[in-house]
Each structure stands twice: as C-alpha cells, then as structure tokens.
Amino acid sequence: MxxxxxxxxxxxxxxxxxxxxxxxxxxxxxxxxxKEAVADGDQAPPFELEQVNGEGAIHLSEDLKGKGVMVNFWATYCDPCKEEMPYMQKLYPEYKEKGVEIVAVSLDATKLRIRNWIDKNHLTFPIVHDKNGTVMEAYGVFDLPASFFINPDGTVERQVLGALTLDRLEGYLNEIVPESEK
Structure with missing residues (x-):
C-alpha cells in the first residue's frame, strides 16, 4: 500500500x-x-441518605411521614444553589415549627467539602449526601438547583428547576404546611 x-x-x-x-x-x-423528572401529583420516590450535619440517615417515607418536605438538589460548585441556601436557612426555623422539613441533597464528591460549606454558612436544616447520584436519578434531576415540594401525604405538590427567591420559596413552603398546622 x-x-x-x-x-x-x-x-x-x-x-x-x-x-x-x-x-x-x-x-x-x-x-x-x-427521562422525565418526577411530576406534580406523583408519589415522591422514597430514599434513605446519611446526614452530613446530623446523626444517622434520613428516610423520606418513614422519618418525614406526615410532614411537608422540601427536597432540594444542590452542590457547592453550583452558584445559583449557593445563592438560595441563605433563604432556606432564614425560613427553616419558622417552617419546621409548622411541620415542614427542608432536606438538601448534596451531589458533591466529598463530605468534607459539604461540611466546610455547612460550617461556613451556619446551616441547620438537614443536609444529606447523594454521592452516587441515585436519588438525583430517581427524581429525574439533571440540572441544579432543583427543588421538590412534597405534601404531607407524600405526593409532589410542585417541582421547581432553578434558583428560588425568598418570596417564591416562602410561597411554596406555605403550600405544603400540614392542615393540622394551618
């Protein structure tokens, strides 16, 4: 040749x-x-993930049964995620009293990076680590941040893709307050 x-x-x-x-x-x-994200009205996929800033694991369908739950997917490398975290912290104590839990699902590679972010920003709501991305995949999340507002009966009230403002966050949290707390 x-x-x-x-x-x-x-x-x-x-x-x-x-x-x-x-x-x-x-x-x-x-x-x-x-692959579609979990839609409004769907049953929220159950998950169990270890807390980074607390003891043990959080099991969505057992530990938070009967509560309104905001599940927020985020990472420390996501600037819009970092912008909405102070809003979640600001509203957390008030809504925890009303029967609403905020659970932030971190997609970061290491717990050390997450812990450093928690400490730096004085976050008190539960933050769990989805190191393999299995919960993210179950919810059909591919862009960050993404939030799911779950009713006390376990159904998704709404999903929000992108960063939340303080006003929008408060409105969505109000939607999932258990009837017994209104």
Whole structure:
C-alpha cells in the first residue's frame, strides 16, 4: 500500500471514529434528557441518605411521614444553589415549627467539602449526601438547583428547576404546611 493510500485510510478511520463518537454521545445525551423528572401529583420516590450535619440517615417515607418536605438538589460548585441556601436557612426555623422539613441533597464528591460549606454558612436544616447520584436519578434531576415540594401525604405538590427567591420559596413552603398546622 502506498503512503498516499495509508494516509487516506488513516484520515477516513479518524473521521469515522469521530462521527461514531458523536452519534453515541448524542444518543446517550438524548436518553438522559428524555427521562422525565418526577411530576406534580406523583408519589415522591422514597430514599434513605446519611446526614452530613446530623446523626444517622434520613428516610423520606418513614422519618418525614406526615410532614411537608422540601427536597432540594444542590452542590457547592453550583452558584445559583449557593445563592438560595441563605433563604432556606432564614425560613427553616419558622417552617419546621409548622411541620415542614427542608432536606438538601448534596451531589458533591466529598463530605468534607459539604461540611466546610455547612460550617461556613451556619446551616441547620438537614443536609444529606447523594454521592452516587441515585436519588438525583430517581427524581429525574439533571440540572441544579432543583427543588421538590412534597405534601404531607407524600405526593409532589410542585417541582421547581432553578434558583428560588425568598418570596417564591416562602410561597411554596406555605403550600405544603400540614392542615393540622394551618
């Protein structure tokens, strides 16, 4: 085989490999985005995750049964996530008294990074670690931040993609206060 033919063969092989890689990437990306998030009115997927700033694990369907629950997916590398955390902390004591729990599900790689963020920002609401992304996947979350407001009966009242303002957060928390506390 001549040098010219070898070069042409190598070039075609490279182009074919790049095209094949692009097709595989497009298919995988499309599959991931087509997976729907948990919809309003759906039963919230149960989970059990270890707390980073507390003792033991939180089991959604057992420990928080009968409460309104905000499940917030976040990470320390997500700037909009970090912007809404002070709002959650500000409202947490008041809504905890009303029977609403805030659970922040961190997707960070290490607990040390999460603990440093908690300590720096004096966060007191439960923060759990979804180190394998299984809870994120169960909820169909692919962009951060994402919040799910869950009624005391375990159904999703609403899902919110993107950062929350203080006013919006307070309105959504009001929607999930147990009837006995209103």
């Amino acid at each position: 001549s040098n010219k033919k070898k070069k042409r063969f190598i070039f075609r092989s490279i182009v074919l490999a790049i095209l094949l890689g692009a097709v595989v990437f497009a298919l995988v990306s499309n599959f991931m985005k087509d």
